[in-house]
Amino acid sequence: MQSPAIQTDRPPPPRQPENAPTRSRPPEVESRDSFYRTVLESLAEGVLITDPENRIFYANGVVTDITGYRPEELLGSDLYQVLFSAPPRKVEPDQECSTCAEVELRRKDGHMGWVYLRTTAYRNEAGEVAGTIMAMSCIHQLKTLELENEVLQEEVRKHFGSIIGESPALRKVISQIATVAPTEATVLILGESGTGKELVAHAIHERSDRKGRPLVRVNCASIPKELFESEFFGHVRGAFTSAVRDRVGRFELADRGTLFLDEVGEIPLDLQGKLLRVLQEGQFERLGDERTRTVDVRIIAATNRDLLAEARAGRFRLDLYYRLSVFPIDVPPLRDRIEDVRPLAEAFTRDAAVRLAMPVPRLTRTNLRDLEQYDWPGNVRELQNVIERAVILAKDGRLEFDLPQRPREGGWGRATVARQSAAAPASDDIPSLDELVVREREIVSAALERCGGKIYGADGAAALLKVKPTTLVSMAKRLGLARSR
Numbered sequence: 464m465q466s467p468a469i470q471t472d473r474p475p476p477p478r479q480p481e482n483a484p485t486r487s488r489p490p491e492v493e494s495r496d497s498f499y500r501t502v503l504e505s506l507a508e509g510v511l512i513t514d515p516e517n518r519i520f521y522a523n524g525v526v527t528d529i530t531g532y533r534p535e536e537l538l539g540s541d542l543y544q545v546l547f548s549a550p551p552r553k554v555e556p557d558q559e560c561s562t563c564a565e566v567e568l569r570r571k572d573g574h575m576g577w578v579y580l581r582t583t584a585y586r587n588e589a590g591e592v593a594g595t596i597m598a599m600s601c602i603h604q605l606k607t608l609e610l611e612n613e614v615l616q617e618e619v620r621k622h623f624g625s626i627i628g629e630s631p632a633l634r635k636v637i638s639q640i641a642t643v644a645p646t647e648a649t650v651l652i653l654g655e656s657g658t659g660k661e662l663v664a665h666a667i668h669e670r671s672d673r674k675g676r677p678l679v680r681v682n683c684a685s686i687p688k689e690l691f692e693s694e695f696f697g698h699v700r701g702a703f704t705s706a707v708r709d710r711v712g713r714f715e716l717a718d719r720g721t722l723f724l725d726e727v728g729e730i731p732l733d734l735q736g737k738l739l740r741v742l743q744e745g746q747f748e749r750l751g752d753e754r755t756r757t758v759d760v761r762i763i764a765a766t767n768r769d770l771l772a773e774a775r776a777g778r779f780r781l782d783l784y785y786r787l788s789v790f791p792i793d794v795p796p797l798r799d800r801i802e803d804v805r806p807l808a809e810a811f812t813r814d815a816a817v818r819l820a821m822p823v824p825r826l827t828r829t830n831l832r833d834l835e836q837y838d839w840p841g842n843v844r845e846l847q848n849v850i851e852r853a854v855i856l857a858k859d860g861r862l863e864f865d866l867p868q869r870p871r872e873g874g875w876g877r878a879t880v881a882r883q884s885a886a887a888p889a890s891d892d893i894p895s896l897d898e899l900v901v902r903e904r905e906i907v908s909a910a911l912e913r914c915g916g917k918i919y920g921a922d923g924a925a926a927l928l929k930v931k932p933t934t935l936v937s938m939a940k941r942l943g944l945a946r947s948r
Contacts, residue, residue, distance in 0.1 A: 509578075511597040512585075517542045529578060529601050531571030542597075545569070565602065573757045574718075576603040626659070626666060627810050628803030632795040636663065643790045644670035649742070651727075651787045652765040654794030655933045657844030660765040661725060663794060667763055668721045676720030681713050684726035691734050693750050696741075702751025712749065714741060718758045727764040727787065728773060735780045742786050762787070767933045772919065796937055797839040797846060804835050804846065811847045812862075815854040824857045830864065837866050840934055904942045907935070911944065 503510050509526040513519050519542055522534040530537075530546060537545065546568050562582050567575045578599040587593040626637060643650055644667045652660040661680070668678040686694050693702070697712030713722060724730075730738060741747045742762060746755050764787045773779040797804065808826060816823040839845055853862045910924040917923045918932050918939075925932040 506598070508598040508600050511537070511542065511599070512594065513542050513597070514594045515592070517595075519545075526599075529570075529576070529599060530568060536571075568599070575756055576601065578602060626662060627806050628800060629806070630800035630802040632800045633803055636792060636794060639790075639792050640666050640670065643667065643792075645672065646790075647761055649761070649787055649789040650763045651770075651789070651791045652763065652794060653791055654765075654767060655796050655842055655937060656767050656931075657842035658794040658796055659843050660767075660794055661723070663792060664721075664723045664725075664763045664765060668723075671721070671761070673720050673761060677717060678721045678723060679713050679717040680723045680725060682725045683729040686729075688731050691731055692737070695734075695738070696747045696749055698750035699752045702749075709749075712747075714747060714758050714760055715756065717760045719760075721761045721763060724762065724764040726766060728766040728768040728770055728779060732778065732780070735783050739780065739783045739786060742783075769919070769936070776919075797842045798937075798941070801835050804839075805831055807843060807846060808834055808850055811850040812854060815851040819851075819854060821854060821857070822860060824854060824860045824862045826862060830862050833864055833866065903938070904944065907938055907942060908944055911939070 503521075503523045506523065506525065509529045510521070510523045511519055511526060512521040519537045519540050522532075522537045524534065526537070527533055532545075547566060564580050564582075565577060566580050568578045570576050579602050581598045583596045583598075584592045585594060585596055626633070640663060650664075650667060652663050654660050664680075665678065668674060681694065683691075692698075693710065693712065695712050695714055697710050697715060700708050737747065741758070741760075745759060746757050748755055770779055770784045770788070774781040774784045797807075805826075808831065812826060813823055815821075834846070841848070849864055849866065850862075853864050856863065907924075907928070910927050911918075914922065914924040914927060918925050918935050920926070923932065925935040928935060930938075
């Protein structure tokens with residue numbers, strides 16, 4: 464075969480039969496060809512040389528590292544059918560300079576990889592363009608980080624820290640995290656808003672084999688319905704009016720890492736089928752693109768809704784629910800692990816004081832008693848906000864907590880009732896705490912009976928009582944109504 468560097472407009476001739484007469488080549492030609500091959504194989508870049516029809520007739524060894532194909536597997540193949548999906552770029556006869564571009568290359572294993580490509584036309588003895596010489600360098604890791612930064616730069620990375628608490632309910636969650644984290648199982652984290660579901664997802668990722676890869680979070684509740692598909696799978700330029708350039712989706716960003724789908728119950732029903740396909744096959748197409756892409760992503764989902772009830776009501780795909788809930792983890796509300804209020808309060812007080820550059824106030828026994836007697840309908844997030852506000856307003860190092868003076872969303876604040884009972888004179892008209900619980904149980908039970916046991920929806924008991932459905936679920940569980948029904 465002639466050296467790739469000499470002028471030719473056709474691939475090398477086929478091998479002659481063994482009994483055919485051989486034509487000797489001058490020693491200087493053999494020496495020159497050997498020299499050229501040695502030079503090309505010594506380059507740090509992958510080199511491909513094609514004929515006018517874009518057929519590959521030379522590939523050096525570095526190409527294997529970049530594409531996964533051995534050189535002999537590429538010889539005679541159409542460059543744009545095997546490696547690149549874009550149509551061949553026409554080289555004008557008078558063009559002498561090289562062109563450079565960052566393009567995606569399809570590897571032998573089906574994954575897409577970014578390369579920096581430098582293309583130069585070469586000419587034959589008649590001065591005609593006879594093909595192209597391509598030099599490529601792998602920039603996939605750099606490009607992935609660039610795209611990840613582009614999408615995630617608007618998100619401020621949260622400080623997760625360690626999971627705080629020693630209650631039996633929290634120890635159960637920690638045990639579940641340790642069990643499932645090293646596996647590839649899909650995890651569904653259940654719990655009310657503010658209980659720390661995102662913290663659990665982070666802990667699972669950090670204890671998995673994927674911890675060196677990104678953990679990409681998608682807040683499904685904050686995405687407009689018409690943008691879900693683009694947000695998940697990306698789009699190509701021109702896919703819709705405002706698509707002025709290609710955009711990578713969250714699944715691609717999380718390739719070989721973890722994708723955290725927060726509030727997964729908010730995904731539109733018509734998109735859930737596409738999500739199910741990615742979970743089962745690991746394949747998808749960008750919006751406006753026909754190319755099928757392959758990703759390796761572990762899914763962790765979280766919700767504060769009863770997905771099984773939503774599925775039975777036709778608002779969530781049952782097959783997607785079963786695919787997501789391979790390993791469910793139920794994060795308990797703060798009122799069910801009151802033992803953790805003190806260590807959480809101490810940690811939040813220190814963190815807030817340091818962040819605000821203020822002296823660290825002291826938590827008194829009265830402070831802790833008030834915190835432990837409150838129901839915390841907003842859970843850990845509410846506790847953190849209450850403490851930060853108290854640190855800001857602290858006088859002489861004393862903390863005063865601004866806890867609600869009335870029941871919040873149907874739940875009686877135990878600390879508030881206890882303080883009011885202690886301050887008021889004894890009277891038969893003042894109900895005891897036990898009586899308040901009985902009244903609360905009667906109200907919730909009556910609402911459930913009127914709505915036929917339905918909690919969610921405009922005609923559900925939560926709407927009747929003007930509370931969040933998740934709050935009513937927790938109240939019913941605490942009052943023993945969920946078990947009795």
